[in-house]
Amino acid sequence: MKGSFFIAALLMATCLPTQAEVISITDPRYQVPNDASGVIRPTRGMSMTQVSAQFGQPTQKHNPVGQPPITRWVYPDFVVFFEYSSVIHSVVPR
Secondary structure, eight states, X not given: OHHHXXXXXXHHHHTSOOOOOOOXXXXXXXXXXXXXXXOOOOOTTOBHXXXXXXXXXXXXXXXXXXXXXXXXXXXXXXXXXXXXXXXXXXXXXX
């Protein structure tokens, strides 16, 4: 009897609640900031048309410079750099 009680107590001790890590995957349609500044901005590979449609017209458009041509669009919260017509980088000025 003592042996079966000990085994039952041991089994109950191993059945204590455990914790698990919960991983949440954000809906890809939800826009999240690209960096710690909290600014949502264009991402690499977007076209000029896509940037205009999503973020509106920039406050300034600089002419292409160099080869390959690099174009710069300035928005109030960020600056976008294009190679030909695709985003290669967007930055938040300090």
